[in-house]
Amino acid sequence: MRVLVTGSTGYIGSVLMPMLKDAGHDAAGIDLKLFESCTLGTAPQNEPPTEIVDVRDLQPKHLDGFDAVVHLAALSNDPLGDLNPDLTYEINHRASVRLAELAKQQGVGRYIFASSCSLYGAGEGFLDEEAPFNPLTPYGESKILTERDVSPLADDNFSPTFLRNATAYGLSPRLRADLMVNNLVGHAVTTGQVLIKSDGTPWRPLVHVSDICGAVLAMLEASRERVHNQAFNIGSTAENYQVRDVAELVQAAVPGSEITFAPGASADARDYRVDFAKVTEMVPEFRPQWTVPTGIEQMRDAFVEAGLELEDLEGERFMRIQRVQSLIDDGQIDSSLRPVTT
Numbered sequence: 001m002r003v004l005v006t007g008s009t010g011y012i013g014s015v016l017m018p019m020l021k022d023a024g025h026d027a028a029g030i031d032l033k034l035f036e037s038c039t040l041g042t043a044p045q046n047e048p049p050t051e052i053v054d055v056r057d058l059q060p061k062h063l064d065g066f067d068a069v070v071h072l073a074a075l076s077n078d079p080l081g082d083l084n085p086d087l088t089y090e091i092n093h094r095a096s097v098r099l100a101e102l103a104k105q106q107g108v109g110r111y112i113f114a115s116s117c118s119l120y121g122a123g124e125g126f127l128d129e130e131a132p133f134n135p136l137t138p139y140g141e142s143k144i145l146t147e148r149d150v151s152p153l154a155d156d157n158f159s160p161t162f163l164r165n166a167t168a169y170g171l172s173p174r175l176r177a178d179l180m181v182n183n184l185v186g187h188a189v190t191t192g193q194v195l196i197k198s199d200g201t202p203w204r205p206l207v208h209v210s211d212i213c214g215a216v217l218a219m220l221e222a223s224r225e226r227v228h229n230q231a232f233n234i235g236s237t238a239e240n241y242q243v244r245d246v247a248e249l250v251q252a253a254v255p256g257s258e259i260t261f262a263p264g265a266s267a268d269a270r271d272y273r274v275d276f277a278k279v280t281e282m283v284p285e286f287r288p289q290w291t292v293p294t295g296i297e298q299m300r301d302a303f304v305e306a307g308l309e310l311e312d313l314e315g316e317r318f319m320r321i322q323r324v325q326s327l328i329d330d331g332q333i334d335s336s337l338r339p340v341t342t
Contacts, residue, residue, distance in 0.1 A: 002026045002028075003026065003068045004029070004063065004068070004069045005070045006070070007055075008048070008072070009036050009047070009174065010035055010072060010073070013072050014172055017029060028050070031053075034327060037317075040308070041302070041305070041306045055095045056090065058098075060105060063103050069100075071096060071112065072114045073095075074142075084335070092143070092146065096146040097146060099111075104155075108158070109224075112220065113163065117167070119141075120134060121133070121136040121270060122136065122271050126275040128233065136269055154229035161219050161229070161232070163219065163231075163232055165207060166239070167206050170210060170290065171298050176319075177318035178319050178320055180204060181296065182299060185300055187313065191310055194251050195261075197265055200244030201242060201271070203273045204272075206246075206292055211290055227282070234276070234279060234286075235274065243268075246292060249292060249293050249296055
């Protein structure tokens with residue numbers, strides 16, 4: 001299968017691309033490469049070809065000859081989305097819908113959209129795919145709008161699938177430290193403190209980045225009738241955790257560390273648990289391989305080996321919003337996040 005991946009050099013994309021290649025697919029990427037240098041350890045080698053194009057500027061020619069599109073490119077978290085909500089809707093919503101329209105126009109059969117469990121926002125009990133939406137951020141709302149507007153495009157020749165990923169964590173060649181589990185492990189390794197930035201009570205569904213990529217692969221290879229125009233929560237029901245429980249797992253995994261709370265830490269409105277029974281039943285090829293404890297151990301060992309420093313953890317190297325702000329301040333991109341040409 002010829003697969004075009006947007007966001008191919010990002011946190012998820014740099015794990016997915018070699019996975020697609022190893023599975024025998026012909027993968028190519030589209031990315032602005034804003035985070036290409038945000039590597040932990042050795043930079044990825046022999047990456048599949050990636051064309052530097054803003055997802056907002058894609059043209060029909062970029063879709064020619066592909067069997068599937070995996071759309072990862074987005075303003076990737078709540079703080080980055082809050083930086084400019086209008087820009088979030090432009091990139092995460094309108095450009096995503098336009099990409100689906102272009103893909104359909106060019107005869108691309110599959111469209112895999114990286115949605116998010118954050119569209120549930122907050123709720124009681126275990127939320128399945130029929131649960132009401134309650135987005136608390138522009139990021140979460142942008143995912144709802146894209147699902148709403150792409151779904152009607154589905155027909156006999158165009159098959160969208162929406163992956164509502166749980167909160168990601170885990171090791172990637174292009175690390176993100178603005179993810180909860182990654183941040184807790186990073187602080188424990190670099191400072192000896194497992195720093196909780198809320199009151200520790202919120203629930204989060206969690207999924208390893210490699211398992212997100214495994215879900216993408218399973219969806220691409222699943223029979224069309226099982227995944228056509230369907231939304232799937234991606235993760236495992238057993239992997240819903242309160243933040244304080246994750247902190248305790250990190251403390252146990254990093255010798256000598258202790259749990260602390262950031263100044264002014266308070267309750268977080270984003271508080272929900274998710275049910276993942278649908279994907280287990282309908283796409284049995286997808287089976288998560290990681291748990292939060294094994295992911296914590298993986299990152300602990302990698303951070304120690306790489307000599308991770310606090311300034312890297314908290315600076316532009318691994319914090320996406322700081323990286324974007326630095327690129328703006330340096331005049332490499334403008335306030336609309338487009339490259340500045342001279």
